[in-house]
Amino acid sequence: MAAIKLKNIVKSFGDTAVVKGIDLSIEDGEFVVLVGPSGCGKSTTLRMIAGLEQATSGDIVIGERVVNDIEPQHRNIAMVFQNYALYPHKSVRENIIFALRRLKVDNADIERRLAEVSEMLQLEELLDRKPADLSGGQRQRVAMGRAIIREADLFLFDEPLSNLDSKLRSHMRTEIGKIHNKFGRTSVYVTHDQVEAMTLADKVVVLHDGYIAQAGTPMEVYLNPANVFVAQFIGSPSMNIIEGTLFNDYLLVDNYRLPRKQLSNVALQTVIDQQGIPVKVGIRPDFFNDSRLFPETDNTFNFTGLQIDLIEPMGFDKEVLFNLAGEAVKARLDLRSELQRDQQIDLVVELSRVLLFDSETDQRL
Amino acid sequence: MTPLERAEARFGWKLVAPTIAILGLLILYPLMYNVYLSFFDVQLNGSKTFVGIENYIKLLSNSDYYSAIATTSLYLLGTVVGTTLLGLAMALLLRDPFMGRGLVNAAIMLPYVAPVISVVFGWQFLFDPISGVVNYLFVDLLGLWSERSNLIGDPDSALWVVVLFDIWKHAPIAYLLILSKLVSISRDQYEAAAIDGYGPIGRFFHVTLPELYFVLATVVLLRLIWNLNRFEDVYLLAPNVETLPIFTYYQAFTGVIDQGLAAATSVIQLGVLSIFIWFYIKKIMKW
Ligand SMILES: Nc1ncnc2c1ncn2[C@@H]1O[C@H](COP(=O)(O)OP(=O)(O)O)[C@@H](O)[C@H]1O
Ligand SMILES: [Mg+2]
Numbered sequence: 001m002a003a004i005k006l007k008n009i010v011k012s013f014g015d016t017a018v019v020k021g022i023d024l025s026i027e028d029g030e031f032v033v034l035v036g037p038s039g040c041g042k043s044t045t046l047r048m049i050a051g052l053e054q055a056t057s058g059d060i061v062i063g064e065r066v067v068n069d070i071e072p073q074h075r076n077i078a079m080v081f082q083n084y085a086l087y088p089h090k091s092v093r094e095n096i097i098f099a100l101r102r103l104k105v106d107n108a109d110i111e112r113r114l115a116e117v118s119e120m121l122q123l124e125e126l127l128d129r130k131p132a133d134l135s136g137g138q139r140q141r142v143a144m145g146r147a148i149i150r151e152a153d154l155f156l157f158d159e160p161l162s163n164l165d166s167k168l169r170s171h172m173r174t175e176i177g178k179i180h181n182k183f184g185r186t187s188v189y190v191t192h193d194q195v196e197a198m199t200l201a202d203k204v205v206v207l208h209d210g211y212i213a214q215a216g217t218p219m220e221v222y223l224n225p226a227n228v229f230v231a232q233f234i235g236s237p238s239m240n241i242i243e244g245t246l247f248n249d250y251l252l253v254d255n256y257r258l259p260r261k262q263l264s265n266v267a268l269q270t271v272i273d274q275q276g277i278p279v280k281v282g283i284r285p286d287f288f289n290d291s292r293l294f295p296e297t298d299n300t301f302n303f304t305g306l307q308i309d310l311i312e313p314m315g316f317d318k319e320v321l322f323n324l325a326g327e328a329v330k331a332r333l334d335l336r337s338e339l340q341r342d343q344q345i346d347l348v349v350e351l352s353r354v355l356l357f358d359s360e361t362d363q364r365l
Numbered sequence: 366m367t368p369l370e371r372a373e374a375r376f377g378w379k380l381v382a383p384t385i386a387i388l389g390l391l392i393l394y395p396l397m398y399n400v401y402l403s404f405f406d407v408q409l410n411g412s413k414t415f416v417g418i419e420n421y422i423k424l425l426s427n428s429d430y431y432s433a434i435a436t437t438s439l440y441l442l443g444t445v446v447g448t449t450l451l452g453l454a455m456a457l458l459l460r461d462p463f464m465g466r467g468l469v470n471a472a473i474m475l476p477y478v479a480p481v482i483s484v485v486f487g488w489q490f491l492f493d494p495i496s497g498v499v500n501y502l503f504v505d506l507l508g509l510w511s512e513r514s515n516l517i518g519d520p521d522s523a524l525w526v527v528v529l530f531d532i533w534k535h536a537p538i539a540y541l542l543i544l545s546k547l548v549s550i551s552r553d554q555y556e557a558a559a560i561d562g563y564g565p566i567g568r569f570f571h572v573t574l575p576e577l578y579f580v581l582a583t584v585v586l587l588r589l590i591w592n593l594n595r596f597e598d599v600y601l602l603a604p605n606v607e608t609l610p611i612f613t614y615y616q617a618f619t620g621v622i623d624q625g626l627a628a629a630t631s632v633i634q635l636g637v638l639s640i641f642i643w644f645y646i647k648k649i650m651k652w
Pocket of ligand 2: 044
């Protein structure tokens, strides 16, 4: 097992910088998820940790070793590839124990570990098949088995679930969580799926265009996003961002005046002059509530008389679209709220949930 | 078979039917005629007398026949192993794209596309005992040999010159076949093997070689078939190297002309070759 440090890692392909300076500490036994939109440099970062890609500059430390010039085969890592990368000529059994053969583990031990892993991943029936004769989900499990049978210092996952259908994906997500709880190995997991990030991670690292936009626990990035990008990337449906103006005593959104004193999650405390300052106001759809069910308190604000444009029932919840300051804004209400299109509704929001971002830099205020 | 597959199969047969018919006439007829001839004593004027298996008996009691088999075996072993290994080595070496790869490829293909007759004379010149480069190099320059020798003149050493010539001329086609497979092997298998702890040698044996198995088997098979029947290269470069095709030729067209005997030789050769190829395709290539 090992802790990992990335120190100012930069990676360019030719003239194109893909990873633009990443600093990251991963503790021993921690499950870190690198999440971000496609093309933001997640795989490249992971592959540099694996040694499959050489960093243009910066240091990578695994355990006590600076591994910059150490080949992947000497890094003692296990990895699950996005397309699984199974050996087509080897049986499932040989695929799984291939690394153990290299390590010259004795046969009895190999058999014991193989039995354990294949039971855990329900591979017993498949051991003599070739990868070509397996379904996508089965291949995925073989790739998992090949990784966990090793006692590697470090586990790397590159979007291991993205080729599965949604049911299998959520099942395997749970399995990966269980496996990590059982073995407690340091893991770095790459995904573009924020649900995987939220559910699996001890620490979520949101990547944006080659930079770390924010790193923190799932709840930190959900409740206290550092910028508009993270705010909108994490959470589904995405956070509403509405134009507003911050005055010394209140926040003006459309015609509503939210008392500034009670915006307890806003760090900005300076005196603001007459014209006010333009800001972006972030409110998650989940934090709107139907005022008929959630009465107003001292710490809530009531957006009265909102005109409903669209209702999307989802079963337990429904998503309601309305207009606020010229933006289509979404609220997620539970099934008790009986609503109709074109009806007017009053929605309450806890003022501590209202976030402000700089309108120029998109950074949290 | 699904109905779609059945329809495809029927269509396939229709497409290949004319080819099969023409090939049948062109190949099967001379083949059968050859089998037929092998049971006759054929005179130069064309008259034939049925002699049963006498040709076969005569052949099997001829010690030259066995020495031709031995020569052919050595020739096959040397050329098949040589071309395959050289082709593989070149393909591995030139696998990654580099500047001027097209030019290098063209140069490598040159021996393969050059007409035999022209390169044969070049080779004879190289090995010439008086003015040849080879003797100059090994005797005068390096001093490895104590005296000049006529390597092509002596049948024992000529065999190895002929083997060398064939490797030089046919390694390019092995190279091309192997390279085309090599560049299609996906990178992630190598990456997975590296992660699993295998260095370059382990990756060669566990990823490259299994992927190349089929193309290597094909190269070996093709080389065997071509070279078992190889005539012109050997005959032109060193007519004293009596491989089976050349032995057959001498039987049929020189000295005491005996076409019946020659026919018997080729019938045996065809039989052995057929069994051999059947076995190879079934067991090695696992078709
Ligand atoms: N070998 C490469 N050569 C050139 N560009 C590359 C290479 N690998 C990745 N890239 C580029 O780097 C960017 C980030 O890639 P990647 O790390 O795979 O993104 P992600 O995994 O976050 O989707 C992409 O724009 C991709 O096109
Ligand atoms: Mg990727």
